[in-house]
Amino acid sequence: MMPCDNGAPLQENAHAVNGIAPENLALAQRDLAHVWHPCTQMKDHESLPLVPIRRGYGVWLEDFAGRRYLDAISSWWVNLFGHANPRINAAVQAQLERLEHVIFAGFTHEPAIELAESLVRVAPPGLTRCFFADNGSAAVEVAVKMSFHYWRNVGRTAKRRFVTLSNSYHGETLGALAVGNVELYKAIYRPLLMDVITVPSPDCYEREPGESWAEHSRRKFEQMEQTLARHADEIAAVIVEPLVQCAGNMRMYDPVYLKLLREACDRYEVHLIADEIAVGFGRTGTLFACEQAAIRPDFLCLSKGLTGGYLPLSVVMTTEPVYAAFYDEYTKLNAFLHSHSYTGNPLACAAACATLQIFRDEDVLGRNARLARYMGERARELEALPHVAEVRQRGMIVAIEMARDARRREPYPWQERRGLHVYRCGLERGVLLRPIGNVVYFMPPYVISEEEIDLMVGVAREGIERATCD
Numbered sequence: 001m002m003p004c005d006n007g008a009p010l011q012e013n014a015h016a017v018n019g020i021a022p023e024n025l026a027l028a029q030r031d032l033a034h035v036w037h038p039c040t041q042m043k044d045h046e047s048l049p050l051v052p053i054r055r056g057y058g059v060w061l062e063d064f065a066g067r068r069y070l071d072a073i074s075s076w077w078v079n080l081f082g083h084a085n086p087r088i089n090a091a092v093q094a095q096l097e098r099l100e101h102v103i104f105a106g107f108t109h110e111p112a113i114e115l116a117e118s119l120v121r122v123a124p125p126g127l128t129r130c131f132f133a134d135n136g137s138a139a140v141e142v143a144v145k146m147s148f149h150y151w152r153n154v155g156r157t158a159k160r161r162f163v164t165l166s167n168s169y170h171g172e173t174l175g176a177l178a179v180g181n182v183e184l185y186k187a188i189y190r191p192l193l194m195d196v197i198t199v200p201s202p203d204c205y206e207r208e209p210g211e212s213w214a215e216h217s218r219r220k221f222e223q224m225e226q227t228l229a230r231h232a233d234e235i236a237a238v239i240v241e242p243l244v245q246c247a248g249n250m251r252m253y254d255p256v257y258l259k260l261l262r263e264a265c266d267r268y269e270v271h272l273i274a275d276e277i278a279v280g281f282g283r284t285g286t287l288f289a290c291e292q293a294a295i296r297p298d299f300l301c302l303s304k305g306l307t308g309g310y311l312p313l314s315v316v317m318t319t320e321p322v323y324a325a326f327y328d329e330y331t332k333l334n335a336f337l338h339s340h341s342y343t344g345n346p347l348a349c350a351a352a353c354a355t356l357q358i359f360r361d362e363d364v365l366g367r368n369a370r371l372a373r374y375m376g377e378r379a380r381e382l383e384a385l386p387h388v389a390e391v392r393q394r395g396m397i398v399a400i401e402m403a404r405d406a407r408r409r410e411p412y413p414w415q416e417r418r419g420l421h422v423y424r425c426g427l428e429r430g431v432l433l434r435p436i437g438n439v440v441y442f443m444p445p446y447v448i449s450e451e452e453i454d455l456m457v458g459v460a461r462e463g464i465e466r467a468t469c470d
């Protein structure tokens with residue numbers, strides 16, 4: 001086991017990434033002079049190296065000193081088929097020669113049309129209408145506004161509230177933040193946010209000893225049922241991340257919850273919004289997570305992997321009845337006017353079409369099933385570590401929960417930033433791991449090999465050992 005690294009100031013050294021290699025230094029300094037990075041306390045960069053990347057290929061990112069990092073988190077869960085994928089590159093390049101962008105109101109283009117047709121073919125049956133936006137949060141805003149607006153258009157004006165699960169995350173614009181529930185992102189802005197109804201998550205980390213995932217998820221549904229029974233008249237929609245609450249520490253639950261939720265939403269006349277922005281496109285083992293419960297949501301939000309991780313694009317898919325409720329004479333003012341300048345950008349749509357073509361041409365899900373099995377087997381070896389409380393998996397997502405007392409599942413205080421030690425260890429050893437709190441996870445591009453999985457798990461082991469050695 002390596003000696004404990006408790007976040008002491010880093011030493012600069014051309015080879016150790018614990019400092020910044022000279023080749024990276026100039027760019028890092030220029031960056032820090034003007035750039036304000038997301039999800040970052042910028043002061044951390046006084047001791048934490050900022051890593052300028054000059055190129056990417058497959059699962060690898062390469063910095064200006066020629067050091068490689070295995071992208072174990074698919075660059076925030078967007079990349080599916082590797083960096084610089086030849087097929088997606090070619091599609092974007094070809095599109096670039098034809099049309100880079102065009103206004104998407106009154107005008108249209110082939111990549112958007114082809115993409116909508118392809119999505120309708122693969123999405124749960126009945127989702128036949130595609131509304132494009134340009135990032136995940138925007139898709140959530142669209143779904144929330146569309147649901148609210150639908151009920152108004154059909155005369156049910158009291159239905160204007162939203163139900164969400166505890167520990168859920170749906171993005172960080174104000175509407176998306178309001179329907180999410182991760183305190184770290186939400187607490188400060190609460191005075192600005194609409195009021196939502198929050199129901200306990202079916203998160204199976206919290207199951208009783210001896211209780212199965214399905215039993216726990218089913219039991220947790222009782223509170224959702226009661227909420228819907230009590231408030232159905234004022235509820236527009238329930239929003240969930242199917243199967244995995246990714247930003248909420250990669251907590252997972254059983255598909256039975258989604259099945260029960262769909263039935264209840266039908267019974268109580270409430271929309272179901274499935275936010276598959278993170279879990280869509282094969283991450284959970286099926287193309288869409290909803291398939292594992294054999295359900296169709298009223299709104300399906302997609303982004304991230306939609307373009308293979310190339311360009312910002314999102315889409316909300318919905319049904320004919322929803323579309324019909326907005327289809328009217330202009331003067332009735334029932335149209336859905338939401339718009340973004342880059343809606344349906346042709347380059348992004350071309351990347352998305354190429355991504356879906358790869359799913360059609362190759363047995364991606366079959367190959368992923370084998371990779372997931374191997375990744376799970378290797379990751380479960382970490383269960384033997386004294387401060388690992390759980391290793392959980394859903395398809396190509398594996399999470400390892402570190403805990404002060406693993407048996408009693410007593411967490412490390414967040415202030416100790418245990419995950420940061422794992423991150424530092426990863427940078428040193430050439431693997432981009434970016435734990436969420438006490439949870440180390442793998443969500444790699446689907447082009448990862450078994451040897452690369454070995455490296456990824458080995459470095460995670462070392463990082464966890466270092467992070468938990470006191």
Ligand code: PMP
Nearest residue numbers: 135136137169170171275277278
């Ligand atoms: N929903 C979920 C489930 C997400 O994981 C994310 C992004 N992590 C979003 C919404 C927001 O997407 P974006 O970052 O593109 O705004």
